[in-house]
Amino acid sequence: xxxxxxxxxxxxxxARLVLADEVIDGHVVFRxxxxxxxxxxxxxxIDCGGDWIAPGLVELHTDNLERHMQPRxxxxxxxxxxxxxxxxxxxxxxxxxxxxxxxVGSIVSDTNKRYGKYARxxxxxxxxxxxxxxxxxSHHLHLRAETCSETLLDELAEFGExxxxxxxxxxxxxxxxxQFRDISKFEDxxxxxxxxxxxxxxxxxxxxxxxxxxxxxxxxxxxxxxARRYGAVLASHDDTTADQVATSAGHGIGVAEFxxxxxxxxxxxxxxIKVIMGAPNLIRGGSHSGNxxxxxxxxxxxxxILSSDYVPSALLFAAVKLGxxxxxxxxxxxxxxxxxxxxxxxxxxxxxxxxxxxxVIRFGMVAEVPTLAGVWxxxxxxx
Numbered sequence: 361x362x363x364x365x366x367x368x369x370x371x372x373x374x375a376r377l378v379l380a381d382e383v384i385d386g387h388v389v390f391r392x393x394x395x396x397x398x399x400x401x402x403x404x405x406i407d408c409g410g411d412w413i414a415p416g417l418v419e420l421h422t423d424n425l426e427r428h429m430q431p432r433x434x435x436x437x438x439x440x441x442x443x444x445x446x447x448x449x450x451x452x453x454x455x456x457x458x459x460x461x462x463x464v465g466s467i468v469s470d471t472n473k474r475y476g477k478y479a480r481x482x483x484x485x486x487x488x489x490x491x492x493x494x495x496x497x498s499h500h501l502h503l504r505a506e507t508c509s510e511t512l513l514d515e516l517a518e519f520g521e522x523x524x525x526x527x528x529x530x531x532x533x534x535x536x537x538x539q540f541r542d543i544s545k546f547e548d549x550x551x552x553x554x555x556x557x558x559x560x561x562x563x564x565x566x567x568x569x570x571x572x573x574x575x576x577x578x579x580x581x582x583x584x585x586x587a588r589r590y591g592a593v594l595a596s597h598d599d600t601t602a603d604q605v606a607t608s609a610g611h612g613i614g615v616a617e618f619x620x621x622x623x624x625x626x627x628x629x630x631x632x633i634k635v636i637m638g639a640p641n642l643i644r645g646g647s648h649s650g651n652x653x654x655x656x657x658x659x660x661x662x663x664x665i666l667s668s669d670y671v672p673s674a675l676l677f678a679a680v681k682l683g684x685x686x687x688x689x690x691x692x693x694x695x696x697x698x699x700x701x702x703x704x705x706x707x708x709x710x711x712x713x714x715x716x717x718x719x720v721i722r723f724g725m726v727a728e729v730p731t732l733a734g735v736w737x738x739x740x741x742x743x
Contacts, residue, residue, distance in 0.1 A: 368392065370739060371405025372722060378414040378693045380711050388413055390718035393738035398712055408722055411733055414693050415710050416456025416719030417675050418700040420527060420636060421502060421595075421617055421667040424449065425460050429482075439485050447495045451742045453672040454732050456719040457701070457709060459502035459526050460486060464516055465509030465579070467571075477511060479503065480518040487523070496742040498719075500526040500704075503592075505583035508534045508572045512579045516586040526704055528587035529595040529617055530580060530608075534572040535565045584611045593704055595636075598651075602627040609633065615703050617667070620651035625662040634703050635662055638669040639678035654678075658685055665699045676723065680730045 373387035377398065387405060389397040428442035428449075450458055466477040483501055490499050503525055505512060519525055587594040595615040596608040605627035608616065616628045617636045628635050637654035638647075646653045657663040666682070668675040675696050683692025701710030709717040718739035723730045735743035 369396065370718075370736065371403055372408050372413055372720070372734075373403045373405040375408035375411055375413040375722070377712055378412060378690055380694070380698060380713070381690050383689050388712060388720065390720065390736070390739045393718055393740075395712060395714050395716050395718050395720075397714060408733075409724075411722050411724045412689075412730075413712070413720060413722050415697040415712055415716075416497075416721055416735065416737065417454045417679075417696045418457045418704070418706070418710055419450065419455045419668055419672075419675060419696075420459050420615070420665065420700045420704060421461050421529070421669065422450075422458060422672065423461060423670050424668070424672050425462070425482075427670070429478075439482060440489065443486060443489055444494065447497055447499070448743075450672050451497045451735055451737070452732070453668070454676045454721040454723065454735055454743075455497060455668070455672060456721070456735065456737045456742075457498040457500070457706070459500045459704065461502045461504050461529075463504045463506055463531075464519075465506030465512035465531075466515065467510050469510060477515060479515055483519070483523065497737055498709075500524070502527040502529065503586075504529050504531050504597075505579070505586070506531045506533065507576050507579035507583065508532055508568050509579070510571065510575070512575075513582045516582060519586070519590060521590055523590065525587075525590040525592045527595055527615075528583060528590065528592045529597050530583055530611075530613075531597045532572070532576065532580075534568055534576070588612075596633075599624040599628065605631060605633065615665070618651075618669075619657075620647075620649075622652055622656065622660065622662070625652070625657050625660075629662055634664040634699070636665040636667050636700075637663050639666045639674035640669055640671045642666070642678040642681060643671075643674050655685065658682055664695065665703060666695045667700075676721075676730045676732070680725075 369391035371389050377384050377386050384400055386400040387403040425446045428446045429437055431437055462479045462482050464479040467475055486499055489495055505528055594613045595617050596613045597617045599605050599616050599619045600621055602623055605624055609631040616633045619625045625635050641647050642654040666678050679692050679696040683689035698710035709719050720736045722734040723732045
């Protein structure tokens with residue numbers, strides 16, 4: 361048991377430590393950016409009063425940056441300010457590693473349906489700010505390859521191995537399938553976001569279906585090839601059927617983001633593909649798109665990783681809820697720590713053990729909601 365604190369180290373004691381497969385009462389020491397010691401019993405240091413200590417959260421898919429870039433429809437916010445606000449918000453939610461989801465693939469031919477290219481410029485800004493030390497948490501690139509678009513292959517060609525892209529996900533938002541099998545849900549989403557009329561919505565659906573029929577197969581093949589060229593993890597998105605999962609497996613996909621049915625989730629596990637579900641889905645008790653509930657997959661043992669998706673604060677909340685559902689806090693927390701870290705190829709974080717990065721969170725419970733009391737990234741307090 362430690363009885364003194366060395367210069368430059370942090371000791372958190374009188375805490376419940378969430379380890380890889382158990383929870384113990386004890387203390388953690390981190391020094392020089394890494395975890396130096398895990399021990400049972402008390403030590404001289406910061407008295408956590410019985411709070412939980414866990415690894416920093418790892419987020420593989422979040423739309424949060426886009427929300428800061430465009431806080432309201434038609435309002436484009438300065439990108440550097442958006443990136444900083446995004447970084448600080450995630451850190452304040454306990455997320456210490458994020459794969460920033462950036463759309464590649466745009467529509468440029470029709471001004472009424474246009475959504476413009478931004479991925480290369482945004483990636484350059486993130487990488488520049490990271491290099492300058494302006495960001496508090498660890499940022500990586502996640503390219504969301506929209507196959508139902510016009511410019512996907514050209515935009516993918518602007519990235520290379522030097523960008524160290526971490527994840528490429530295959531997105532297909534053609535109406536009437538995958539996430540939007542229920543066309544009325546797609547209508548609610550598009551018309552609410554863009555203010556389209558019923559007539560405009562029908563025309564938009566016809567336009568997207570035509571794009572998919574003309575370019576979808578070439579775009580999917582090009583995105584798979586690009587992921588291999590970058591050395592990135594390849595992910596699917598919104599798999600619905602066993603046949604779609606079989607196609608994903610054939611591409612070498614290792615992670616399935618938000619499968620929409622039990623059938624697809626079962627098929628993913630049969631192909632050793634990790635299943636990611638949305639934390640908001642778990643907290644709300646169901647999918648806003650009418651797809652399978654995350655809790656149903658959890659109870660079936662078909663949920664491996666959680667993503668905050670569009671609510672950063674949902675990630676820790678949902679992990680704790682999973683711990684309650686499973687009766688195993690270590691297992692619940694693994695879905696937001698070691699699970700996503702290993703799925704993304706990161707071996708240096710996600711577990712409280714000596715030698716790992718000192719990415720650490722401390723939280724208590726208030727009115728059955730986890731409340732953060734401290735966040736450290738490589739041993740430096742960021743929130």
